Amino acid sequence: MTKNFLWFVRFLFLTMFFLLELLCGILSFFWFANLEFPFFVVKEKMFKFILTLILLFASALCLLCFNLLTEFERKKGLEKRVF
């Protein structure tokens, strides 16, 4: 596995995707249980919904970028692996 610049960019997007979707899951579970996240207190209900939506869109964007870069790398023949 060659670790070129593109590999690190893909790694960054995949990590961000993973962390964002985990954060979204944790936050929505906290809000479901009517708890406040210790260092991020949100009182407004509508703001919670919008923030969940933003996090979901952001993680979808990260996944899209990761996929596009993977496809680009495969087309260029830089990476022989499936990813």
Place this chain on the structure above:
Amino acid sequence: MKLSFGLTLKPHEKYVLRRKFTHISGVTYVFCIWFFTELFGFSLAVMLLVAIVMFMMSIYVAYNFLKFLGIHVKSLGKLWKTFGSPEFLNGEEYYWDVCWLGLFLSISIVLSLLVADVRIAYVMACTVILGDGFAGVVGTIAGKHRIPINPKKTFEGHISGFLVAFVVSYMLTQSFLMSLIGTGVGMIVEALPSKISDNATVPISTTLVLIFLKFVFGGFL
């Protein structure tokens, strides 16, 4: 698991069937929308559903993340294969289909929460889970007439997928127009050739069209 039913299927068709049956098993999501809404109300139900989907998805993402780093967890790999999610199938890649489905189901259900209409969530979930699932199963088993713009899909599959999704969403929403338009739009989008997974395009298009119609026609839907 042997899937023959007296039919002669090619190996990749068996995989497609398995994938689609797994898809249809997502009907538990529709049940959960109803059950949690009855239990906690729509807004808390949405939060709980988003949390559950994200946590389940994170197992799959963690598996692929490790694979990206060169660490193969074989037991999880076998599990995905059992549920019909091979890495490559008939020249196509299915790595992130699960994630697209999870993400866009969640995005769509939060959007339907923003307009406070659980019926949109029902129609969207029925279209992507039952419509897509039955279209795939019937198309693989009995599909003969290919759709000209997308030769991978068949008319038989799409019509049956549309009918199943429409009937179930009508039973849940009691709104003829909403079910008809929502499932119709979803199945048309499903038939279009797209570079992005249909698990992403179908729920979001169905939801956006229904939200738009709700604003235009209001109580008429």
